Amino acid sequence: MKKLISLLLCLALSAGIFITAAGCEKTTDPGSDSEQGSSVSAPDDSSGDNDRNVFISGAVQLPSNVIAYQGNSSVKDNDPAPDPRYRQTEFFVTGRSYVVGDDNAFRFKPQVNFVDDLDLPAAAPADWTYGYTLEVKEGNAFVPADETYFDSVNNVTCEFDFSDAAKGKTVRLSVTPDGLTAAQEENIANYTASFEFNVVDGYNVYSAKEMAYMSNSPAAIAGDGSLKGNKPGDHNEAQAGWKAVRDENGLTLNPTDVKALILHENITVTTADIAQSMLISAEEVAGDPNAEFLTGSLRDYSHIGVYHRVIAPGDQFVIEGNYFTLDAQAIPVTYDHTGLGQNIRFNDDGSVEESGVISHIQLFFFETLEYSHKLHAIGLEKDELNDTDTYAAIRNLSVIGNSPRTEDKAAQGGLIFEKNDGIFFEADNLISKKFFITLFSQGEGSGVYRNVKVFDSYNSPVFVWGQEDVRINNLLSTNSGGPGIICTMYKYADSTIARSLFPHIVATDCVFDNPVTGNEAWFALVGASMLVPQVQMLDQPLKAGINRGFLKDGKMNIYAIVLNDSGSKFPTNEIEVYVEINGNVLDYGNGAKEGDKSNAGSGVNAVEYSATLNGTLATYGMAGAPVIETSGGGLMFIDDTLTPHYPNAAWAPYLALGNMLNLYQYNSAFGFLGVALEYYPAQA
Amino acid sequence: MKKSVILIIAIVYLGSVFIVGLLGIRMGLYNKTVYTEEIIYLPNGKVDETLSNDSREVYRQSENGVMEVRYKQRHENGFDVYITAPYENNLSFELKFEVRPDNVTKHGFDYAYDVNKTYRTDPETGEPIGNGNVKFTVNVDGNAVITFMDMDKAEETFDVRVTPSDGANVNLIVRINVKKRTT
Known part of the structure; x- marks a missing residue:
């Protein structure tokens, strides 16, 4: 008896497995006829089953790439970055118009939600056709545009090749799938994708x-x-x-x-x-x-x-x-x-x-x-x-x-x-x-x-x-692993080699936020690692004297490095470059004169590392010593005991002013070198 | 200091040097930025094995008729997740996602959708603009909440394109399709 019961249970279990494997499927009502589009046999669908009917179900949408454009060009309010400028996916300028070219076709195929009789997404029929209208903007209004605006139109693939007549115009293209039901036609706006853009060459x-x-x-x-x-x-x-x-x-x-x-x-x-x-x-x-x-x-x-x-x-x-x-x-x-x-x-x-x-x-x-x-x-x-x-x-x-x-x-x-x-x-x-x-x-x-x-x-x-x-x-x-701006000039004594060029850079409303220790890979790459400790040492007399400096938590924020690229050929060439960062001027001999402090307190005027300055420094046994300027107009140099010296005592108070510090020096490896750093406020 | 203490300190010190040297531990100067490689949709319902197959996973929420379909490869019609439901006023969906790898440097999502379908009002007059019926919000968890309201049309389709806030070149698209029940 027990054996019989066991046998019956096995048979019942096997029957259940067989029935499941045979694939009994629940069918769903695809909805009322009044809301369905024309049904056609789809050649294939994602379920792998063939010969299902296909319907338009749901509203028509803009093409996926146009939706992406709308998102990409918008403000990202839900990004929690404290400063919106740091949002990594938000452009500084949002909402600019979309641009379309006239050399080849523009693809604008609305997203139509085709479903099968299980109400599951189905492949869009390859031969489904679409109707379209084109309007052109005149003044503040859109008026119908004729077919002369197109070189060709494919109403199956929805590819629109604009003609020269459309170039320079703002147009609005509207596309609707054919085969809508009468009920859908009554609400045609729900089944039309419209988009406005500029046509260019x-x-x-x-x-x-x-x-x-x-x-x-x-x-x-x-x-x-x-x-x-x-x-x-x-x-x-x-x-x-x-x-x-x-x-x-x-x-x-x-x-x-x-x-x-x-x-x-x-x-x-x-x-x-x-x-x-x-x-x-x-x-x-x-x-x-x-x-x-x-x-x-x-x-x-x-x-x-x-x-x-x-x-x-x-x-x-x-x-x-x-x-x-x-x-x-x-x-x-x-x-x-x-x-x-x-x-x-x-x-x-x-x-x-x-x-x-x-x-x-x-x-x-x-x-x-x-x-x-x-x-x-x-x-x-x-x-x-x-x-x-x-x-x-x-x-x-x-x-x-x-x-x-x-x-x-x-x-x-x-x-x-x-x-x-x-x-x-x-x-x-x-x-x-x-x-x-x-x-x-x-x-x-x-x-x-x-x-x-x-x-x-x-x-x-x-x-x-x-x-x-x-x-x-x-x-x-x-x-960034390196400075905000790297700038090199090249000046050749031999005019047959190449043209000489003296950079002129003006940077306004810029944020360079790249604190570095100086041990990062970039410094080793360019051979600046050995220079870093020498630079960092110069922070000490500033901190000691006026409680300001360019090191914060052991890091410095380098706005710019200015080099003489021809240094390897003509190492004694002084730098002749103009760099202005947010109103702070680094005028390396490109217009400023030595000791020109007429704008003291309003900007940095770099001093030419000329014979006069070198002579002054030489009296301290420090020819070639680094010179420090602040954007507040202060000027000093530091000797090898880290003692500060002031070529002009009247400028000394300006060392406490400004938000940028310029370090100018001569180095046997680089020749003349200028380093502009963020100049931090007094520490509490 | 006792000799035993000095000895312990010396042993720990030398042992640390040995271990670090042996394992090659290297202290990085900074953490390299880790970018998003994939976005995963987290469904709400239960798996419906009868409709699931090699290309899709179908989930049902039995209490309100919502069906979610997650495709293993993007559907040829251009979406990764398909949600369908019968319309009722204030029908709402909360879309949840997570990213791979887990240790991305910058978390968060950006959402793109057809703004013409959204319910908008004139900021000056407060009057409705257009005929949009979809309210799109992002809750404190960063999840998208889509609400269909006052819908006088028979059906609506609304796509949401999700991208990571770190700007990585990956995306996931969810399509929501709602229809009024017919009597």
């Missing part, structure tokens, strides 16, 4: 491959081979490499004819998307003991860039981000400094044990080969440029690089975000993370940087190499 970017239109590298330029990191043939390789990318992906436009790249989604750039000539090949490192680590790494060009744009006089190029993100984290670092693989030692796992690499390679390089505008554009705004000036800009973009503030030595070979040489360049409304350097101005031309946030960078947010017109307004930098 440019190319709409939906994938990283399309970024290839930026590069129009020439086959060769004058000076190839004499530029650091470049050798003859490098430009030819870059040109061929990018042509291959365009050919493989059906990108048939001439890149020079594309005047703007306009993002409509977050774009992630990988090695598969860039010219392969930018990467070290296995063949060229065959036989190298580190070949497996060097293969596929990035080349270190100072004058080409992963993306290289050459701009002719009177021409322009713009990258319009539409508040989306360009993600370059997957781009490899470079191990190429003085020569591939030199000055670098790898661990067995490929991590970097020691490295002397300093990256020169940039994600974007903008330049002109003709300098007809050379001095014209200095101090001007974009609308004041003339027909021979060149112009490039990056706007409303969040960017992520591959070089955060870290002790990982591999990051020394990380990307510079952009470098501009000889053009009028504008960066407006950017958020930058994890770049070796974010903004790099070199050569002739103008660099105008506005509304920029820089987070978590290995080196400095701004590097100026000679450029004579750099204007920075509303920049925030925090958690």
